[in-house]
Each structure stands twice: as structure tokens, then as C-alpha cells.
Amino acid sequence: xxxxxxxxxxxxxxxxxxxxxxxxxxxxxxxxxxxxxxxxxxxxxxxxxxxxxxxxxxxxxxxxxxxxxxxxxxxxxxxxxxxxxxxxxxxxxxxxxxxxxxxxxxxxxxxxxxxxxxxxxxxxxxxxxxxxxxxxxxxxxxxxxxxxxxxxxxxxx
Numbered sequence: 001x002x003x004x005x006x007x008x009x010x011x012x013x014x015x016x017x018x019x020x021x022x023x024x025x026x027x028x029x030x031x032x033x034x035x036x037x038x039x040x041x042x043x044x045x046x047x048x049x050x051x052x053x054x055x056x057x058x059x060x061x062x063x064x065x066x067x068x069x070x071x072x073x074x075x076x077x078x079x080x081x082x083x084x085x086x087x088x089x090x091x092x093x094x095x096x097x098x099x100x101x102x103x104x105x106x107x108x109x110x111x112x113x114x115x116x117x118x119x120x121x122x123x124x125x126x127x128x129x130x131x132x133x134x135x136x137x138x139x140x141x142x143x144x145x146x147x148x149x150x151x152x153x154x155x156x157x
Contacts, residue, residue: 023071
């Protein structure tokens, strides 16, 4: 019995450290029924679970910045970051125009949340995966700004 206890103690002490990260809740809403927008939305939903925030490259501050991931949420989980997409086909369906709003939403926040950033992107019919990654990187930049400038709201996520 003593041997088993020692083995368990050694296994606990030797186990690799856990590099867990925070997962930020993200809700996506989409308005538009063009085929390019629907494809872009599907690509964006596939790219989000694989996303991991980039380390902040501001000198010695890298070690103190909290890294995060993004998880999709649906319904009214609160608080959360909302990604609002408005898509429309342009040039007879060859390209899709995408207007993106990034907002913070919570039950405590009046009038539909706090606006963080607005963006605009155009995507070709066969480049929806690359466009989704560009949108996700721009969203991450906006979320990083939110983390740095509104730490009290960031802690609620």
C-alpha cells in the first residue's frame, strides 16, 4: 500500500504543468441570405474553436498578458462578446461585402451592449476560409483593445 502511495505522489509531482487558458464567450449573429455570406459564416464557426490569442508584443509586458481562447455560445449567455455580421452579394454574386460589429453585451449593460469596433471586409467566392481568418484576427485585435482599456468589463467574461 505504501508503494502505491509513493507512486501516486511521484506521478502528481512529475506531471507536466497545465497551460489552461481562459475561454471568452462569443455569440455570432448574421443578417443576409447570400450564398457567400452563409459560406463565410460556416467557415468562421469552424475557425473559432481553433483560435488562440496571440501574445502581445509590447516588450517585457508579454509575460503579464493573459492569453485567451474563444468559445461559441448561443442564446443569451451573459456576459459575452457579440460578433454581428451583415452580408450582401456584390458584383452579381462573385464577391460578398461583410460589415462586422464587435460589441460587449451583458444583462447589466443598457441599450444592447457597448460598441467595441466596426469593420468592413470583402470576400471572394472561393476565399471564404481566408476571409474568416482575417475577420477573426481583426476581432481578436478588438478584443485585445477591450481587455487593455476596460479591464473591469473584461473580468466579467
